[in-house]
Amino acid sequence: EDQVTQSPEALRLQEGESSSLNCSYTVSGLRGLFWYRQDPGKGPEFLFTLYSAGEEKEKERLKATLTKKESFLHITAPKPEDSATYLCAVQARETSGSRLTFGEGTQLTVNP
């Protein structure tokens, strides 16, 4: 069974204080690892897809990296508007199907 574990559950940062969120996964053949951002009362918003170990993707203050066992979402010099819950999900390499298995998320709060 595919499993995704995110840590920490909650993270509070001061504006400008860089940090990283962790996503550990177990999957029978990784097709893709996905990062989403979710604001309160809204649906998850797609951020990145990573396909293979060593791959990196960047968007503004966010950078996602992938190893064979985990992914990190690095946040550089965060701003209050980066406050949200960040979700990680994996998709297994199957002959058919598009099932995503989500982690519980990391709730990030950035204080001004």
Added chain:
Amino acid sequence: DAGVIQSPRHEVTEMGQEVTLRCKPISGHNSLFWYRQTMMRGLELLIYFNNNVPIDDSGMPEDRFSAKMPNASFSTLKIQPSEPRDSAVYFCASSLLVEQYFGPGTRLTVT
């Protein structure tokens, strides 16, 4: 693009009533997903369709839940009869390739 559209945004109903949630996927997308999100269980896949055909409904909790996709631009998730434990936020998502794009969700409260 308007994104994934869901209705209603909020639904409050009494136990035993039928509830129908609606979803319009992004035009051109060929896969549609229904998820449920709760504090206890997080985000769970209920069912997904590919080219309007149900592919995996193993996440549907029980026979009270049913989903249909009569055409490429519309899907429904029905709960009959509803129970208080069905209270959650229900999301619809669509995709063309790999990435899934989520709608704003329907917050369902069953009293």
